[in-house]
Amino acid sequence: MRTFIPSPPIEWSSFSIGxxxxxxxxLWIxxxxxxxxxxxxRRWVERxxxxxxxxxxxxxxxxxxxxGGRIYHVISTPAPYWGPNGHPWDALKIWNGGLGIWGAIALGALGAYIGARRAGVSFTAFADSAAPGVLIAQAIGRMGxxxxxxxxxxxxxxxxxxxxDPAFRPDGYAQFATFHPTFLYELLWNLAGAALIIYLDRRLKLYGGRVFWLYVIVYVSGRIWIEHLRIDEAVTVLGLRINEWVSVVVLLGAIGAFVxxxxxQRKAPERPDRSLLAAPASHPEDDAAPGVDGTSDVADTQGDGPTGA
Structure with missing residues (x-):
């Protein structure tokens, strides 16, 4: 007897309260x-x-x-909105799905930078603290x-x-009933990646933005092959989906930034360790994180590192 993963009934995609x-x-987002x-x-307080x-x-x-995620999605998949049978107003209907991760990361990082500056804390320290949680959020969001x-x-x-269901099968695929569950592939990849990042962060004592760039490397490495499996409509360049090209470019940039x-940091270490906790003022000889105001490394300083630029 053949097995497969059933999709939820269409009625489960939404419900009404008055x-x-x-x-x-x-809800999943x-x-x-x-x-x-x-x-x-939790990670921020630990530091x-x-x-x-x-x-x-x-x-x-x-x-x-x-x-940012919505803007990127609309730009990279314009046909449903600006094509011959498109509906421009649908670009605003975010509840129907469609968030591009690259736009979400880019504008989300900009918003985080603004928030960090207003709060007077280090943007790179925050990015390192947030990286695993963002990857888990992406995993949960795939359930949508x-x-x-x-x-x-x-x-x-x-x-x-x-x-x-037949109503959701793309043109040319009506005769097929089961498809690769790319949502599940990415969900599992992201959860495993978040666990790996947390482990390596603790084992290698990463800091200065390296946890964030490790997050990018882990996520993009999976996104490249998962994106290649997808059959939804997308802009292609030289036979590859635009998201595949973006993923390759981002991966190379992230590897370069991480290395x-x-x-x-090995040539001119700015910190004796990655701890954000400063030593008590009465013991200046202890290993306090340099570049802070006598409180903790989350305090905003000049020279915050590349990801804070």
Whole structure:
């Protein structure tokens, strides 16, 4: 007997409470944000930071990230909005799905930078604290694609093939019933990647933005092959989807940044360790993190590192 992963009933993609319609896609994104803020706060406090700063930064980073993700999606997949049968107003219907991760990261980072500067804390220290939580949030958010029956891969007869209702099968694929569950591939990859980042962070004592760039390397490495499996409509260049090209460029840049920061820190270390906790003022000989105001390394300083530029 053949096995497969069933898709949720279409009715589960949204439900109404009076005049308000609640979309599963939005709920999963919100859950991911909650988990990311919780984990970021925990890692931030462990490094000597004030938890209130996380909420102040999130106030800027979250809306910037959502808007950036939507803008990137609309630009990279323009046909549903600006094509011959497109509907421009649908570009605003974020609840129907469609957030591009590169736009979310770019504008989300800008929002975080603004929030960090306003809170008077180190942007690179915050980025390092937030990286694993962001990856877990991305994993949770992929469940929204599952409920919307979208962004799946090509046809497959593997036991974990995802059953897609006929109404959601792309043109030319109506005769196939099960497809690669790319939402699941990315979900598992991201969770495993977050665990790896946390482990390496503790084992190697990374700091100065290297945790963030490690996050980018881990995520993009998986996104490249997962993106190649997808069959949803997208702009292609030289036979590859635009997101594949972006992923390759970002991966090379992230590797360069990670290696470059490591080389610079070995040549001229700015900190004896990656701890954000400063030594008590009465013991200046202890290993306090340099470049701080006698409190903790989360305090904003000049020379915050490349990711703070």
């Amino acid at each position: 005049p308000l319609t609640i979309h599963a896609y939005a 919100m859950l991911g944000i909650v988990v990311a803020v919780w984990l970021t706060t 000597g930071g004030d938890p209130e700063a996380v909420y102040d930064i999130a106030f800027w980073a979250i809306p910037f990230g959502i808007v 694609n599952y409920f919307n029956q979208e962004l799946f891969g090509g046809p497959t007869t593997l036991p974990w093939g995802l059953e897609i 470059g920061l490591g080389w610079r």
